[in-house]
Amino acid sequence: MRYAENGDLLEYVLRKGEIKESVARVWLYQLCLAIQYLHVLEIAHRDIKCENILISTNYNIKLADFGFARFVALNGRQIMSTTYCGSLIYASPEILKGKPYYPKCSDIWSLGIVTYIMLNKTMPFSETNTRALYKLQMERQWNFRRKIIPTLTQGVMSLVHKMLEPNYKARVTVDDVVDDKYFKEYGLEMTETEKMALNYANKHKQSLQSQKKVNVSDTLITGMETGHEAFYSTTAVTTESVIAGLQNKTTTTPDKTTGTQPAQPPQQPEETFNETEPKADTTAEAKESGLSKERGIDAETNLPTIV
Numbered sequence: 153m154r155y156a157e158n159g160d161l162l163e164y165v166l167r168k169g170e171i172k173e174s175v176a177r178v179w180l181y182q183l184c185l186a187i188q189y190l191h192v193l194e195i196a197h198r199d200i201k202c203e204n205i206l207i208s209t210n211y212n213i214k215l216a217d218f219g220f221a222r223f224v225a226l227n228g229r230q231i232m233s234t235t236y237c238g239s240l241i242y243a244s245p246e247i248l249k250g251k252p253y254y255p256k257c258s259d260i261w262s263l264g265i266v267t268y269i270m271l272n273k274t275m276p277f278s279e280t281n282t283r284a285l286y287k288l289q290m291e292r293q294w295n296f297r298r299k300i301i302p303t304l305t306q307g308v309m310s311l312v313h314k315m316l317e318p319n320y321k322a323r324v325t326v327d328d329v330v331d332d333k334y335f336k337e338y339g340l341e342m343t344e345t346e347k348m349a350l351n352y353a354n355k356h357k358q359s360l361q362s363q364k365k366v367n368v369s370d371t372l373i374t375g376m377e378t379g380h381e382a383f384y385s386t387t388a389v390t391t392e393s394v395i396a397g398l399q400n401k402t403t404t405t406p407d408k409t410t411g412t413q414p415a416q417p418p419q420q421p422e423e424t425f426n427e428t429e430p431k432a433d434t435t436a437e438a439k440e441s442g443l444s445k446e447r448g449i450d451a452e453t454n455l456p457t458i459v
Contacts, residue, residue: 154208156206156208156214157209158209158211159206159207161179161205162203162269164207165273169273170271170272171270173303173304175211176270176308179213179270180263183205183215185342185346186214186215187200187259187263188327188330189349191259192350192354193353193357195221195222195223196221196224196256196258197215197221198221198237199219199238199262200262201238201266202266204217222255232254233254233255234252240285241265241277242262243262244258244289245318246320248282249286253320257323260323260325261320261323263315263326264316267311267315268296272296273443289318290318296309307332307337310334311329315329
């Protein structure tokens with residue numbers, strides 16, 4: 153993967169604030185295409201979060217960190233995951249429930265959280281207690297920030313609601329999101345290169361899986377397990393610092409590595425990332441938003457059953 157000169161999405165949001173919908177729309181579409189490619193290959197990412205979304209020099213999105221990725225199909229049928237991994241604040245209700253879940257569905261929930269953060273510069277839920285967070289999710293106890301609502305279209309707000317559907321059976325799939333009329337209204341569609349890549353994935357997914365020995369209980373993708381030297385218990389204590397940080401607060405040349413239409417760069421060109429600048433936002437606004445440069449919980453553990 154090429155170097156992402158503009159850092160990760162969390163860094164970007166902390167420095168620039170909420171992202172204009174015109175930019176967030178393109179980034180969301182690019183992210184959807186990446187997830188769609190994986191899901192066609194019957195691979196779930198299982199750790200989609202702002203820290204794992206990188207921004208290139210031309211402001212294109214790259215999905216990174218496949219440490220928890222796994223195959224999710226065996227002999228033509230979907231298999232459930234019994235490994236509870238990723239970051240608590242991005243975890244879907246079915247993961248918090250502590251029972252086997254369908255990883256593809258959980259990827260979409262995490263995508264909804266990421267989209268909400270881009271548009272609001274805050275988390276939809278600020279709760280760090282697993283049981284309380286689950287209750288908020290199931291009761292749909294979240295809203296867009298009042299000052300942001302006038303700047304958003306009904307299309308994007310509706311799409312976020314569909315992704316943050318607490319019932320995984322009623323939640324949209326990545327194909328539903330890619331084909332949503334919201335993107336079509338703004339002329340976003342796959343390039344010929346992206347169509348070819350997706351067709352290739354459809355054609356070769358069976359041969360790819362046949363080369364893998366899939367364990368029905370749970371299997372990480374070989375070669376992707378490294379990079380996680382320690383696993384931590386996903387508890388309210390270990391997640392507190394992450395939440396506290398969100399609460400204590402366009403045409404460019406396409407990237408050579410992607411044909412997707414690039415997003416418009418930010419309107420504050422004088423602000424750029426460099427190694428000498430602090431990466432954390434310690435301002436009052438960042439504290440109020442709940443966002444923090446503190447990394448999320450990279451955990452693979454058995455969560456307590458709460459229901």
